Amino acid sequence: MRAIVVDDVRARPAVRERPAPPAPEGGVVVRVLATGLCRSDWHAWAGHDSDVRFPFVPGHELAGEIAAVGAGVERWRVGQRVTVPFVCGCGRCVWCSSGEAQVCPDQQQPGFTHDGSFAELVALHAADTNLVAVPEEVSMPAAAALGCRFATAYRGLVARARLVDDEWLVVVGAGGVGLSAVMIARALGARVVVVDRNERALEAARALGAEATVLGGDGVDVPAAITDLTGGGAHVSVDAVGHPQAAADAILGLRRRGRHVQIGLLPPVDGHPRVPMSRVIGWELDLLGSHGMAARDYPELLALVASGALRPDLLVERTVSLDEAADLLPGFDRADVAGITMIDPALG
Structure with a gap:
């Protein structure tokens, strides 16, 4: 697969061929159809997050289709349209059990604790706790725009x-x-x-x-x-x-x-x-x-999006390729944007 790779703190991001990730036990691999470029990604690139281990693939706001399902996953199958909170709970602790996965002490975050969504494929953990089904009425860019901001x-x-x-x-x-x-x-x-x-x-x-x-x-x-x-x-x-x-x-x-x-x-x-x-x-x-939102709370928000009461798609200012995003990331703290920059990994 193609992915944006950052080799070290503030190193120039590069688009490279990488091995496709396997589906983890209890998790899935998602084919990324839309992923947002966020100031938090710049913080990770700049070395402000202690969880990041270089080299890494950034990206934490995403939507796509399930490409592979790992052992132990009960609720999900290949081909389903999904998004995920940027904070993924472990699925085992008292916080996850009570629906408060956004403060899980053993949380994982794509693009921070493991390779993220600036790629054609991304592996996600604890799928039964963290994945959110995207209604057909909601576009992939709109669903990805929900992920963090x-x-x-x-x-x-x-x-x-x-x-x-x-x-x-x-x-x-x-x-x-x-x-x-x-x-x-x-x-x-x-x-x-x-x-x-x-x-x-x-x-x-x-x-x-x-x-x-x-x-x-x-x-x-x-x-x-x-x-x-x-x-x-x-x-x-x-x-x-x-x-x-x-x-x-x-x-x-x-x-x-x-x-x-x-x-x-x-x-x-x-x-x-x-x-x-x-x-x-x-x-x-x-x-x-406010540290994101757990998957349990997404259905209410997605219903408002599907009904047209909320229009996150209107916030998407531009859509760029992986190569363009790699060029944009180092200067994103100074970017003159009035909305969300979305990445489509399928763009050449």
């Missing part, structure tokens, strides 16, 4: 922050996660302010229903702008970037007793990131993490 935003707003009708949400960062959050929040009846340094990304946010936007940059007091636009601060905030300034702006833009959801990764490159804890304590703010 959309599903994480959905669970972050619905299950963690419990965002409700007419509340204000501020989203810092209008990439894949941020635009997903805008779409989901509008479906919930919330009012949305989006902050970004890219005017084109803000245009995309407004097209999806953002009521107000803030163009960030040097000298811009983002929390003050949010407070003014929302009449005292947002009820819920999301850092969809994964940057100390973005997290601080999101937290300082909350009203008293507000809820902050941290979705963007904050790698401790220069020590642990600083958080305005005096505001958190004084205003009794809630700080919430």
Whole structure:
């Protein structure tokens, strides 16, 4: 099979021929029909994730068809259309048994703990716990778009922050996660302010229903702008970037007793990131993490996608080949994109 391979930290990715993976016991091999290029993939390439062992194949947002089934798999067969959360539980622990596989202590993540989906084929473990059937009404790119950014935003707003009708949400960062959050929040009846340094990304946010936007940059007091636009601060905030300034702006833009959801990764490159804890304590703010969504919770989300109530396909800005993705990955932290970049391994 063809796959993108990264030999070492920050090494130039290359598309190579690799042996097709065997189906693991209890797992499957999926023929990848769509896979998203995400900022988390850049973090893995840059050496920010301790689970990655080089050389490795990146990629963790995927959808496709089952190509092979390993021993012990009960629920799945060759040819079925599937997707998978980017956090795959072990299927044996108390967290997996209770449907909370996203916090499984023995979790695996394609593209991090083992070779991922920037390839024609990918092996996935504990299939009966982690695989999700994709309805015929949902396209492969739409299903792949759910895998990390959309599903994480959905669970972050619905299950963690419990965002409700007419509340204000501020989203810092209008990439894949941020635009997903805008779409989901509008479906919930919330009012949305989006902050970004890219005017084109803000245009995309407004097209999806953002009521107000803030163009960030040097000298811009983002929390003050949010407070003014929302009449005292947002009820819920999301850092969809994964940057100390973005997290601080999101937290300082909350009203008293507000809820902050941290979705963007904050790698401790220069020590642990600083958080305005005096505001958190004084205003009794809630700080919430959101680490993907377990397979058990996907059917509700997929039903909304199949019905047209949510349209993750609208977030796909471009579709590229493996070769193009290999060129894009090293600079993806600086990419001027307003949506999701999707990879089709079948493209030449």
